[in-house]
Amino acid sequence: MKQTFDTTKLLQIMNGLLIGLIVGLVVSVFRLAIEYGLRLTIFVYQTMHKMPWLLIPWLIISILLALLLGRMAHKNPSIQGSGIPQIEGQLAGSYEEKWWPVLWRKFIGGILSIGTGLFLGREGPSIQLGATVGQGVAEIGHVGQINRRVSIASGAAAGLSAAFNAPVASTLFILEEVYHNFSPLVWLSALVSALTANFVSLNFFGLTPVLHIAYSQSLPLSQYGHLIILGIILGLFGRLYQMTLLRLPQWFGKMKFMRPEWYPVIPFVLVILIGWFWPDTLGGGNSLIIQIAQHNPSIGIFVGLLLLRFIFSMISYGSNLPGGIFLPILTIGAIIGGLYGQVMVSLGFLNANLVSNFIIYAMAGYFAGIVKAPFTAILLITEMVGSLSHLMPLAVVSLVAFIVVDLLSGSPIYESLLNKLIKRTSIISKRQVSTISTTIFMGAPLDGQQIRDFVWPKGSLVESVRRGENVIVPHGDTMLRAGDTIVIDVAAGARQAAFARVVAAAQGPSSN
Template identity: 55%
Template sequence: MESKEGRQRDYSRLAAVGRGLVIGLFVGVVISLFRLLIMNGLLLVQWFFGQAHHHVWLLGVWVMISVALTLITGVLIKQTPEIKGSGIPQVEGQLMGELDYHWWPVLWKKFVGGVLAIGSGLFLGREGPSIQLGATVGQGVAAVTHNTGSQRRLMIASGASAGLSAAFNAPIASTLFILEEVYHNFSTLIWLSALASALAANFVSTAVFGLTPVLHISYFASLPLRQYGLLIVLGIALGLLGRLYQSVVLRVGDWYHKITWLPDQYYSIIALILLMPVAWYLPSVLGGGNGLIVSLGMHTPTALILLGIFVLRFVYSMIAYGTGLPGGIFLPILTLGAVFGAFFGKLMVLWQLTKPEYVPIFIIAAMAGYFAGISKAPFTAILLITEMVGSLHHLMPLAVVSLIAYMTVDLLNGAPVYAAMLEKMQTPAQRHLTDEVGHMEIPVFANSVLDGKQVREVNWPQGALLTEIQRGERRIVPRGDTLVRVGDLLIVHTPLDQHENVRQALLKMNGS
């Protein structure tokens, strides 16, 4: 006779891990190939401009290549606008139920467009596109296995986590980024599936690229506590620069509209032509910037040169991103943070406020601080840089700079950049017009107006249906007289087209 325990055994978590592993393996293969092609494309561009110093006529060839790349990417963008830009806002919109698209055209066109755009040497990152590629693989697996609703979104989130993990070899931070910044949901099933997918993708990526951390920077001394005041100054400076970055990156597309008569899918010709003087004089700074970051850890230029590189990369990354090409801002943000951290450290050494051996610590901390301020995801920033650098010894400086930069941007009314990009999208790809239902999980906090109220006493948002309360290991089917308590996890179902409005209303009631 089957026991009660056996009848009630729940395999949903095991199934979530299994799905995550399968998705992660597929994503790992796709993103590893994506990285390889981009790396070789960048090396080819650097070799090309090296040859151009001996054969100036090759500059004319570059103009023709630029026209060809513009036409190819322009056609892809016109056919499938969902591949434009980073891709993270599109994934966030999908998970919120605000937009949707067919997975196969986005997958191959984002892949091809990303390789052409990022591999051409433009100051664009591979991480945003990797997240969208991963999410699209997850969506494809869901389509093939006929999963819909919440299971489909779970698989999309798992693919997104795997995409970032394979791009950065940082599975823990990748999982947290998807939960903190993209999905805004920390339920058990979601983090289990996302973590499993990230680990599987990281396994594939590590097998291809090796175990060395992506941004390995060696340092030989810990910053003394008496110099932590410098970290506060650095955090404030990064917060101010981060707010400036947010303002410019959200407006640069509009500036293109005002200064050029070209159709928006062909703006890339401007960025590719303007790239020529940079590729001629400074080929080492081309691309997303991971090579530049590693080189700063080995040999740091003078403060004046670093300031010039910072301004150059800031301006050119805006020019590149404003074209709408399939490329992200994730790695360019980290590169700008690293360059500014090196500049700040060199300046402090020049003013005899610190020692040269502490400069790498400012580089590492500034990467986290700049990303924390711009994305407003400080936990992800701290963990991401820790995984990418490959050391735990700098956690305190990372935390201090990230917190100060985050608070500075917050006081200046800066919004998370990816959420702001999603809101700014003028023509969402395809809004949900069906009655498909999804669910969300809302924890009840100590300051929530829900605490201590009966279910019938709560003025639930329109479209919200409370279907279950999880209290520890107990699962409660709510009735009108069921009390809501601190620590409860509320399972709320809602139509997908009302998902985000309901979520925001519940979070406001919850005091979060």
């Protein structure tokens, strides 16, 4: 029997290439603009020491810029923060936004917020920029809802890849933490987009890893006990970070004398003090991570950096400016790792040559605990550092930190931020019927169950079941298996509740 050629995968690859190419260019320019902005900002602060009178015009410019960005972010909530919760909400069907207004406002707002030295990361905005490009390509091409979400996920993966030059980890992060879907079509398109965007970015920034940290030796097996202790510390600090970040809206809201659109004035004024005394600490923190790994500061400097980075990153993010927490999380983790290493060195329990190793390990552990994505953390740091020698220590620290945060009832930070976002934002949807899809995990309630035996949400219809290379038209006797991706049509108004229920059945633990 003659088989017809299936063009589905080819079309997804071509779509991924197109999205990756555009996102790579957009995010690379975004990243370049931020780097030049930071250089200019640091130059201004250095010049101020010679000409102190420049402080007055700089203060006026900073306040005006803060008011401008505050008004833009207040009138357009979609550009506030990192943008990752917004993308997660879009892919879950609980949130919607228009791609072009978000794209240009996030691009300009992110450059002005991060490029002026605030402790915000470029990675979250890069993910949102990539997702808006993917959404734009899908809407211009008038594709269906499933392909639209695949394009958004592909653009998000490409955005993170271009920002960090870590295509594999970027793809895994979107699938593991943002989309929660490992369908073959999804990961294929996302990986192609991430690789393409990474190639474009490498032509701008070269082949050197973003966080290339030199180390003299691998961690001896006799020192692995330190990884357990460090993982516990990172888990405790990670839970503290989560709790603090989620309470920021309440704390800022207590300043009754300030309107929400004026909040950015606070970090823009405070950053002048930081820039005057410590200009090298400005920005998201990637250059600071490399500096502390090269110079191994004293315990006192590490403590000062930890307090400074933690407090001011919270102030920066709490002002609702366009900017993320991705890189600031890695920076705080690196500082905790360096501090732990220096304390152990001073007590005689660790060789000084291993401090840079603990800086690397702690970045992964802190990220894994806060975001609750250990696989992404391990791969991300491996790609960013450019070495496979740390896989085992990274895995140990990441898993310990993850377990500690889990025991302390911590939820993934981006999921928690999404829940807060949904509470204050109405769902934008004009469709009468919407489509959701999710992958069935091993041991979940739907694993091994016939379609007829599950009580599906009211008004829903199981449209298809994707199993490996095949698409199954389901009926009541169809047996669902782990690894299947189910596609369901639901009434648009019931989408959020239906998605939550189906995901719980497809990915949660079985009650048996």
